[in-house]
Amino acid sequence: MTVLTKSGIFIRDDGEINGMQVFSPFTGLFYSISPDDSKQVLDWLNNKISTIDEKYINTIGLEWMRSIEDAPITNLNVEHNLPLKILVINWLVTGECTHSCKYCYAHDFTGKGIFYDEKTIDSAIETMLNYDPLAIVLSGGEPTLNPKLKYIIKKLKDRVGIILDTNGCLLTPEDIDYFNENKVVIRISLDTLIPKNNYRIPKNKNKIIEYENRTIESINMCISKKSSLVIHTVVNDKNRNDLISMGNKLNYLGLKIWKLIEVVKTDSEIKIPSASNFENVINNLNISKKKWKQMRVIYQRTESNVKQVILLMPNGHYCTQGSNGKIILDLNLPNSPKTSEILKNIIYDGHIKRYLETK
């Protein structure tokens, strides 16, 4: 079961074979701990022991025990079997949005949805937590457009890790304070700093610069308020040559975690031009990482977006992303699918590796 340790880190002990899964609200990163080390790490996280292998301080301990600037880049290799359990659920709390981004999961659902009253929310949360995820990503649409967002967070707080996936255009200082108090990881999507290279298009095309500036303002606010902030960038043909320059600027502003996702090929009907040759990009990033001492760069390649994510759609259905649109995970019980049906209909390996920080 997912529990909050005294350190503020979430863990889920999956037993002697599958080890322990860890989510850090300080960085938004996920780890898997070998069965041999699980107890010791758990004791450390609950302040029962004060010393632990450096590799854990430099990974799980980032930003609460050791600053990114002082920690060498360390990976936790996964050599044990991973559990056959859901790790993360993406909850699309609304289909409403200020933008129509080309690679959005909710592009085929633009209405409000059902999660605008507390009773429905409470029921949905209990169903979700029964699957024992380690974290829930609050997404959309633009989740900050749901007036019940803070209610949702209040209900999830301390029970599961919370990540907010947002375009950052509507965040206020009060919102950020609230997210900080409730240990929400704020994950802002930003693919480029160059307006004309953006696949993130607001519905009102006259407002491109205005919205981009609102996002930048949000990023700066999060940094100054020491939020758990992750910038999420999808690498594509338009932005690949700008990433170093973008990294220089984000590093300068004080960003701590920058996650770049390369989708090697996509079978989705949503067309992102496939990334052609990113070898140079990765090489250049590896060189630049050494000078970005206070920013951790995570570069992740995924074979495909297909059948890796578990989505709770605005209409209450549990789905995954198929190559031709959404696939309902359990046709008999769309709003509360059986775990067996979920696991049958997703590519589990892709699901877990999408989130875990592994070698």
Place this chain on the structure above:
Amino acid sequence: MDNDWESLISNSFKTLIDTGKNYASFNNNEIKAYIQNFRKDGIREIMDPMSGYGTLTKIVNEDNQNYINEKENNISTYCVEINTPCYLWQFLSSPKNKNNLLKIIEDLETSTHKLPKINRLSEISSEYFTEYGLNLIECIYDNVCKSSKKIIDNKDSDVFALSLLIPYSSRLSTSSNGDIRHVKKGGMAIYKNYEVDFKKYIKKIKENIENIPNTNLANFELILGDSENFGHDEFNLKKNRKFESMITSPPYPNRADYERMFIVENDLLNILNKKGLIKINIPNNLPIGTPKVSGKKKTDIIWSNAVNEFIEKIESYNKNPKAASAARTYYAPYFRNYFYELQTTYSNIAKYCDNDFKGIIVVRDNYSKGNLVPVHEFIKDTWTHLGFDVKIPQPKEMHHVGLKNKNVHGKKMATQDEYDIQIMKGKYDSTN
């Protein structure tokens, strides 16, 4: 985070500030050898009509240090540059300006606290500069001008101020650095800590200037102008002024837009110029080798047979209809412009060469559509036509920083041949 401010300025100036060199610079050791050879021949002034980042003056000044108390053995230089940011870099690096610049910086360091506080940390725009960023730059410039006017009491005070401003200016631009030759328009300007970074920049520039060897026995003349008009008023050439030697290199005909390498700085200069805030005469003409071909004047006869044959081959390139059209409408006019403008430039320069003259032109040949671009042959044909003796020694094989395509097979495309072409007249003419 000490040097993070350098990652925010344009790659071109970052490289210049760090190393004093940039894309397509001379090889220092080779040029030094020529300078020492010229000195032995009694040459005391060397001209470079396309002087780029000022490598010639730098090496001449360093070599002059071996003759510190011997005025008669010091070599002077006369350098011309069309690209204003490059000219300003040379101005900043010139031994002639060292003492004045250090005094200006000393005064400036006492006034950097007067720079305005910011009310935002960063901003996105699709232009090179935001309004807010320009306001900050104007404040910096105002500060620098005040310091400059205290030390320089003539119209040159503006140039001193600009030379200090320009290398830093991209710090406040939105631009994104691509590779060394590309700067992208639009992005995020960072205002955070701009004044702290300006102090760091000034400190770094001061260190660079302090390291310039002292000189008071040689003259280093620097002209902002287009050598295609060599001899016009801005060149300050009194009647009967002649040059006894030259070391230079033409721009590469690889369609690199040297103006674009400094596009951010040139954009700023244009904005400041339009506002009437600067008083230098920015050359209107595009540099030789600019990839812009439309609207350019029609060319006249090119003397070099090698070039005429080459252009014919380009015009008849016919791999497919699209390529054939591009060859006729772009590549052929591009090369025709390049060679004709260079021919005109050399013709004008030749009028100011002394009867006893010795020159070195460093040239690298490129390839286009599988054909060798015959720059070295063009140089030979042109200067021969102008009445000079021309010698072309064996070429050196060079790897050029601009060659990016590692996947191209075959020796020809992966390297370039470099020629140090000797141009002679009078007593240096080997045929005499």
